[in-house]
Amino acid sequence: MAVVDVMLPYYGDVGLMKKAANSVMAQQFQDWRLRVFDDGYPSTEPEEFFAGIDDPRVSYQKNGENLGANGNYRKALAQADAPIVVIMGADDIMLPNYLDVVVRSFEAHPEAAIVQPGVQVIDENGAAVNPLVDRVKKVCAPQATSPLVLANEDLAASLLRANWTYFPSLAWRSEVVQEIGFTEGLDVVQDLAMLLDVAARGGALVVDPELAFLYRRHSASDSSVRALDGRRFEEERRFFQDQAERFRARGWSKAARAATTHLMSRLNAASLVGKGIASGNSTAVQKLLKHVVA
Secondary structure, eight states, X not given: OOSEEEEEEEOSOHHHHHHHHHHHHTOSSOOEEEEEEEOOOSOSHHHHHHHTOOOTTEEEEEOSSOOHHHHHHHHHHHTOOSSEEEEOOTTOEEOXXXXXXXXXXXXXXXXXEEEEEEEEEEOTTSOXXXXXXXXXXXXXXXXXXXXXXXXXXXXXXXXXXXXXXXXGGOEEXXXXXXXXXXXXXXXXXXXXXXXXXXXXXXXXXXXXXXXXXXXXXXXXXXXXXXXXXTHHHHHHHHHHHHHXXXXXXXXXXXXXXXXXXXXXXXXXXXXXXXHHHHHTOHHHHHHHHHHHHO
């Protein structure tokens, strides 16, 4: 059994997927498996690419029917059996030190359920970028020059103020994330829901500032589209209301207050009102304003 399972749910750009896979195969830490889950992409190129890789650590399977992103992620997670699992984006890049960093952090902090390494954001063309959303994430993230551990209410409250993590870059204790799983019906807050479940169970997250991962941000991503038309914030508002009630019942007043306020989420909605007006989408503008003041 490998130490790390890198699960790669895939549907989309073949070239970017190849770069993601090659970055896993270029890791300095060698005790890994790469498992690719093709959600029925209409091309033989991915299968041909992996058929040409002579490495028993690499496997590829194509779903008989399209499961959708949530379903394919659930399928991938269920098949992990290494102690550590990474659910990687099919267009992101592991720097060669990535697995070294996360395995080292888990060894140094056996209480940890998750490791967040240092991340650089890149655009569609691979150029380093620093858009507003990522500048905000950086300001809200724990400021650390060496590995830092957050747990319990401190972790929940910090994440509810602003989700400063990058989900595809996270490494997880397999038994923890498999017990939590992906929640059906959630899209844009799926990652935050899983992280808060870890915090609620007493789990810890290690922030290791060493740069080890390139996260690709697309201007036309699903979450961007949902944000501009207001759908993202409908889901977020329901989610934050539920979390406020959850943590209030636990006596976690800081976390409940952060969920009730969800200031960064409100500011994000407010920043899009001008774009909504410019697009002439009055329904979206109403949804955005509702989130800002609700």
